[in-house]
Amino acid sequence: MVVVMTPDATDAHIEAVISRVRQTGGEAFVSRGVHRTIIGLVGDVDRFRALNLRRMAGVADVIRVSTPYKLVGLARPPGRSTVFVGRTDTRPGVPIGPGVFTLLAGPCAVESLEQTFEAAEMARAAGATLLRGGAFRRHSSTLAFEGLGEAGLQILAEAGHATGLPVVTEVTEVGDVELVAGYADMLQVGARNMQNYALLDAVGRLPKPVLLKRGIQATIEEWLMAAEYIAQRGNLDIVLCERGIRTFEPATPATLDISAVPMVQSLSHLPIIVDPAHASGRRDLVLPLSRAALAAGADGILIDVHPDPESALCDGPQALGGADIRELASAIRRLAPVMDRRNAEVATPAPF
Amino acid sequence: MVVVMTPDATDAHIEAVISRVRQTGGEAFVSRGVHRTIIGLVGDVDRFRALNLRRMAGVADVIRVSTPYKLVGLARPPGRSTVFVGRTDTRPGVPIGPGVFTLLAGPCAVESLEQTFEAAEMARAAGATLLRGGAFRRHSSTLAFEGLGEAGLQILAEAGHATGLPVVTEVTEVGDVELVAGYADMLQVGARNMQNYALLDAVGRLPKPVLLKRGIQATIEEWLMAAEYIAQRGNLDIVLCERGIRTFEPATPATLDISAVPMVQSLSHLPIIVDPAHASGRRDLVLPLSRAALAAGADGILIDVHPDPESALCDGPQALGGADIRELASAIRRLAPVMDRRNAEVATPAPF
Amino acid sequence: MVVVMTPDATDAHIEAVISRVRQTGGEAFVSRGVHRTIIGLVGDVDRFRALNLRRMAGVADVIRVSTPYKLVGLARPPGRSTVFVGRTDTRPGVPIGPGVFTLLAGPCAVESLEQTFEAAEMARAAGATLLRGGAFRRHSSTLAFEGLGEAGLQILAEAGHATGLPVVTEVTEVGDVELVAGYADMLQVGARNMQNYALLDAVGRLPKPVLLKRGIQATIEEWLMAAEYIAQRGNLDIVLCERGIRTFEPATPATLDISAVPMVQSLSHLPIIVDPAHASGRRDLVLPLSRAALAAGADGILIDVHPDPESALCDGPQALGGADIRELASAIRRLAPVMDRRNAEVATPAPF
Amino acid sequence: MVVVMTPDATDAHIEAVISRVRQTGGEAFVSRGVHRTIIGLVGDVDRFRALNLRRMAGVADVIRVSTPYKLVGLARPPGRSTVFVGRTDTRPGVPIGPGVFTLLAGPCAVESLEQTFEAAEMARAAGATLLRGGAFRRHSSTLAFEGLGEAGLQILAEAGHATGLPVVTEVTEVGDVELVAGYADMLQVGARNMQNYALLDAVGRLPKPVLLKRGIQATIEEWLMAAEYIAQRGNLDIVLCERGIRTFEPATPATLDISAVPMVQSLSHLPIIVDPAHASGRRDLVLPLSRAALAAGADGILIDVHPDPESALCDGPQALGGADIRELASAIRRLAPVMDRRNAEVATPAPF
Incomplete structure (x- = not known):
């Protein structure tokens, strides 16, 4: 998951997101840009979704990167079932x-x-x-x-x-x-x-x-x-x-x-x-x-x-x-x- | 309901539709045009739907004219419920x-x-x-x-x-x-x-x-x-x-x-x-x-x-x-x- | 913009993306995760779009974060025009x-x-x-x-x-x-x-x-x-x-x-x-x-x-x-x- | 075309539709039902459309029966062009x-x-x-x-x-x-x-x-x-x-x-x-x-x-x-x- 902060998000807002993510055992990587900061999350997506990050102050968007289906998703190496x-x-x-x-x-x-x-x-x-x-x-x-x-x-x-x-x-x-x-x-x-x-x-x-x-x-x-x-x-x-x-x-x-x-x-x-x-x-x-x-x-x-x-x-x-x-x-x-x-x-x- | 016949529908096709409609107690009115014939049906629409007229030979289309909901439809005179x-x-x-x-x-x-x-x-x-x-x-x-x-x-x-x-x-x-x-x-x-x-x-x-x-x-x-x-x-x-x-x-x-x-x-x-x-x-x-x-x-x-x-x-x-x-x-x-x-x-x- | 790499993207793939971004005067910040790496881009979005990053090897997705309209977009402070x-x-x-x-x-x-x-x-x-x-x-x-x-x-x-x-x-x-x-x-x-x-x-x-x-x-x-x-x-x-x-x-x-x-x-x-x-x-x-x-x-x-x-x-x-x-x-x-x-x-x- | 009259359409409304259709050289066939009357039109559809019949008093709906494209429509006998x-x-x-x-x-x-x-x-x-x-x-x-x-x-x-x-x-x-x-x-x-x-x-x-x-x-x-x-x-x-x-x-x-x-x-x-x-x-x-x-x-x-x-x-x-x-x-x-x-x-x- 990627958390996109608003242009006016403060350091405190960013810290709050990171802290909430880490509490659930996930990792957060921050990329600070000129206009915006984005935070990449690594860990259990279901847990992240339960965090309601989108509602936190300073959060503009939460973008899901990986697919939410694991059991029916394509395996590696990909193969097809009968x-x-x-x-x-x-x-x-x-x-x-x-x-x-x-x-x-x-x-x-x-x-x-x-x-x-x-x-x-x-x-x-x-x-x-x-x-x-x-x-x-x-x-x-x-x-x-x-x-x-x-x-x-x-x-x-x-x-x-x-x-x-x-x-x-x-x-x-x-x-x-x-x-x-x-x-x-x-x-x-x-x-x-x-x-x-x-x-x-x-x-x-x-x-x-x-x-x-x-x-x-x-x-x-x-x-x-x-x-x-x-x-x-x-x-x-x-x-x-x-x-x-x-x-x-x-x-x-x-x-x-x-x-x-x-x-x-x-x-x-x-x-x-x-x-x-x-x-x-x-x-x-x-x-x-x-x-x-x-x-x-x-x-x-x-x-x-x-x-x-x-x-x-x-x-x-x-x-x-x-x-x-x-x-x-x-x-x-x-x-x-x-x-x-x-x-x-x-x-x-x-x-x- | 209105039954629209195909341009090449024969008299026998038209008669078959009328006869099927009348068997259920409905009435059928025929309008013969230069290119097509249309048949207007009067009676119980639910019965007409059960007839599967659309599948009969010579039928191009069946067009519903009245609304299919009676109990919740607008009454006459129209009024609104509380x-x-x-x-x-x-x-x-x-x-x-x-x-x-x-x-x-x-x-x-x-x-x-x-x-x-x-x-x-x-x-x-x-x-x-x-x-x-x-x-x-x-x-x-x-x-x-x-x-x-x-x-x-x-x-x-x-x-x-x-x-x-x-x-x-x-x-x-x-x-x-x-x-x-x-x-x-x-x-x-x-x-x-x-x-x-x-x-x-x-x-x-x-x-x-x-x-x-x-x-x-x-x-x-x-x-x-x-x-x-x-x-x-x-x-x-x-x-x-x-x-x-x-x-x-x-x-x-x-x-x-x-x-x-x-x-x-x-x-x-x-x-x-x-x-x-x-x-x-x-x-x-x-x-x-x-x-x-x-x-x-x-x-x-x-x-x-x-x-x-x-x-x-x-x-x-x-x-x-x-x-x-x-x-x-x-x-x-x-x-x-x-x-x-x-x-x-x-x-x-x-x-x- | 955020570039999401495929799970099997190599370091060379990641470097190639960064290098292409920097050539246009943009900045790229890398967040390496357990399964995936994501790269945050900072700079001129129009230039980034012209890079066709989505076609580069190892790239799974390119996600736009900022809005593509500047002149008609909401100013800061926001106000409405007459x-x-x-x-x-x-x-x-x-x-x-x-x-x-x-x-x-x-x-x-x-x-x-x-x-x-x-x-x-x-x-x-x-x-x-x-x-x-x-x-x-x-x-x-x-x-x-x-x-x-x-x-x-x-x-x-x-x-x-x-x-x-x-x-x-x-x-x-x-x-x-x-x-x-x-x-x-x-x-x-x-x-x-x-x-x-x-x-x-x-x-x-x-x-x-x-x-x-x-x-x-x-x-x-x-x-x-x-x-x-x-x-x-x-x-x-x-x-x-x-x-x-x-x-x-x-x-x-x-x-x-x-x-x-x-x-x-x-x-x-x-x-x-x-x-x-x-x-x-x-x-x-x-x-x-x-x-x-x-x-x-x-x-x-x-x-x-x-x-x-x-x-x-x-x-x-x-x-x-x-x-x-x-x-x-x-x-x-x-x-x-x-x-x-x-x-x-x-x-x-x-x-x- | 088929003109569907409202349940409360009067004879005068019906006559007005017929008369307008006949003025353009078309023919109108009336099917009177218990609840509604429908009127089948035969003639030039483009002329009928120009009549704005839908706006006439007592008209509930106008249903097009034939296709509006003649030159590109399927000919009789049907054949395909190269x-x-x-x-x-x-x-x-x-x-x-x-x-x-x-x-x-x-x-x-x-x-x-x-x-x-x-x-x-x-x-x-x-x-x-x-x-x-x-x-x-x-x-x-x-x-x-x-x-x-x-x-x-x-x-x-x-x-x-x-x-x-x-x-x-x-x-x-x-x-x-x-x-x-x-x-x-x-x-x-x-x-x-x-x-x-x-x-x-x-x-x-x-x-x-x-x-x-x-x-x-x-x-x-x-x-x-x-x-x-x-x-x-x-x-x-x-x-x-x-x-x-x-x-x-x-x-x-x-x-x-x-x-x-x-x-x-x-x-x-x-x-x-x-x-x-x-x-x-x-x-x-x-x-x-x-x-x-x-x-x-x-x-x-x-x-x-x-x-x-x-x-x-x-x-x-x-x-x-x-x-x-x-x-x-x-x-x-x-x-x-x-x-x-x-x-x-x-x-x-x-x-x-």
Whole structure:
């Protein structure tokens, strides 16, 4: 950290800052300039932040120099992590990380056994190695579909079992975490809950991988801090998911921040995938944005599929139907090798 | 709603839309143009939304014409509501609404009995009629102050009792709602939880007023929809609180959307107050922004006070000290009459 | 400036930075930490910026500590400037600055002699002391009104002469500066041209006050830098005008950044006024936002008036008619004294 | 267009709207609903806009249904255009459009003959078929490099001649258009000038292709309207260039709106390329974003190259050096065929 003093700061002001820093075991180095003095701090940044130096007399600004996330930050030497989903004693799990391009696909909402099985089969046939699906949903309109709840989790788990695909589903409340973890192989924390610390705390204490979506209003740093919060609770199996940020552009529901993919990779060792559908809101944009995600270096994508998008109860306009998903699968097959990535292997379906 | 057909939509496409609308009991009126046909829908908008018309063949766009919030929307004839906080059989409660300018003040965080009593007394002396204070806080850093929890609620309630001020405090989790409601006269839903529907549901079922802060990324419409969600559960005692939105401007932590005050008043009958501190992040901006809120027509402001801002455990840089709060009180006293508002009366302290 | 080195920067890297800084006559102070070294620079910031230190090996970041604007920045001791418009040997000019609240009003576009005279008279009667009006306009649609050009300038000047109000009008191109300056007492640089350096250069060389609108995408710092650019050419008679920034909120055409008023006043001695109409886009928001501007500490407001807003050729929805402007005038008369401001005096109309 | 009436609009209000529409030769179709009446308009949208219907009594809203750009909008049947740069009687010119992936590369700023020739040779060797370079630059700091002016244009033209690459350079002022057009094969309109209508007018009257960058604050619709403005002057040889928009994310100077590539292609027949450097501001992001642009369907990219990025006078941090550009060239060679695009052919160097 660097403390910048005001032009009229006195020696007493400077001494007070140094003294407060040293009391916490830190070191302070003073550079006196003609107009201003700056003080460089060395030590535990969390302790320094608790000092509220910015409020001290004569302090103009406190500038953070080092990154505030340690566990999810890039190690030295830098390397990239792989998270395995659905790992058991007998299965290695599906990898998300370097060298692989993982397709997570399934229905936005689990509507029925039939629809879910059909969507799961579509997903598997297209090369998906993880099945995603929503069982809990909350919406502002009383008429809108709010999910099947535990029945939906059961359907999803059965569909995963039938296709051999580990299952990813969203959890929105602390009270549901245990229930959802009983069915799912990976827990998704949605964009709206990216800073729901109680929920982050709960999933951080579980031995299950977490898919952490970026908040629509979150900076990359806030997103990594949320991941750090999970990691501090003991769970480092975190996959980040870029899904678009809110900007002034009205043509799309959110602006996919494609730069976040290489930017995150320059700051963190965690895998990062992209959800191209919620940012674009349109089926015809999902394919080009999926290709862009792969080419930008993402470790995978998250896709909505539906056997009959026209009748989908949730987010139909952006769900891919049969022809769309086959076109996407073909594009991935051609592009992935150029990016030195293979498709994650399709796990052999488990016998019933 | 208006359905806009594509230029190449056929008669069969148009008939299909009309037929789907009529099945739900709605009416459809067709305007055939040279290049396009548009279809006006009359009936229950929620039902129309569930039809997914946008996905039908030949449909270019579906444009919503009426507002989606009914309970919190402006009535005809338009009028403005007053919410009373701390109303009991023996006290009328403190009003927030037209004709009054209500000052909600207190410590951002309840740190100790002494600090809270001192801050409460500062607040009361400055004309505050509601005592705000935080007992539950969650932060990403393990070292940061996370609140005293129930002990904090007790302190706050005692300070309210001593000063005669009803108490407002934030609730961040569904599981805490009952506990917090046992101590507080008004529950605050923070900006991060504006779309936490489980929490909105819980406070919507309580017979206590709710202070609903605008999410940092929320449009005015989304904010009013969140209020509608609370109102649909039976609780119409909602006060909105503008606290700044996230923009590209780095000079302030958020951009106070002052236009939201008259804009909300043209759309909803609910009272609206302003939190000038979290948007500006600086004590010296709190005073001018408070005056601006009052002049723009807000029904009140929410202010941090601290007996010793330099040592505050939370948000110290924006908390007002003794001299600041007296200057603010003086400004309100001079400006409120010009805006045809009186200060909400200071309730007589209850005897111990 | 502070140069932050990477954790693996070598002594040679550090020496190279110091040496480059010293070559330009600057001083460098080194603070070696456990993990990182930081180097504080003292001297001419413009020279430092030209060094491209950020590109040197071992440099992680270069942090600017002092503000980059000198001429428009706050002096020590801080004071606020007044700009006089229409000053001649025989008239003192109309002040914009502390202690006064100046109303600049007139038609968005000069449409005809009659409309302009009528609007000017409405403006004057409401307490305006400066007449604004647009003669040059460019729009993307070929059918839209593009202004009367020099004929419009003549009309405006005559209306100003008749009412005794100095005249403010926008100039959009370098080639028009001389022409416009021949008729106008103050030149407005519009939001779209805030970084049109050729235009800033031209108005910076004139002995006429400049009204510099904030760009819809401009940070406060970029805005002050644009003012600095004008000031560097010799013209310090600059008035800033906040008119809203582009955000995600669709309810208003732009979000009025009311915090910019006190923020600019904490950074610069220049007067600052507010244009409440272009941010709100609605006549019914102009009045509350005008009051908010005054209460926030602005030195004036810029208002559209039109004898018949329904038929206005430009921006009619936000122009005030007769009843609106009288209500505004009344609000200003009541609020200004509370803010320790008087209306700028209405100049005595010059004899024909 | 659709006119939405207020719930309390009278028959007289409705008749007045219809009558005003019919006076301009348009047709109006009325749909009376239980709560509201809507009126569909058919005819010339530009005429309708000039009617100011929104200001009429009883009108709640006017909703535009068709797109406001005709010349640059998608034709029926939809097809994509190719723009040829540097076409003469004897050379076909370099294509930008479907089936090709065009690399525009060169120095951000022309600093000297030697640097420009070296950069041009680097560009050509990497597969660039167009040479870009800046001769006119304006900056807010008096010390910053402002370009060599006409001398720079001469150097650039010579470098283009020597390498056989047609030349693209920016023009920032109307007064320079003729001069720049005398040297360049394609004129670039920068982001800051996207709505500089005088400049758009000038380049719209030239028989030279135009590269139109998106304004940092511009919506896709505003960008296409700017292109329409150029096209209306007779010049349809327009290539759009996405370069990032301003958002709240501070990690990058701008947020590259990758969705704009397929979105624009669904709205317009014009070619679209991407400038990955100005959005990312960092050399290490240029490669992944270039790949993403290609994969998203862009027709080309615009790249800064410099023989010695460390010493570049302009935007050095994002300029590619020799090794970077070779890596980029290799990535394009591998990815382009997967996207069914070939590199634009390298034109044979013209003899001196």
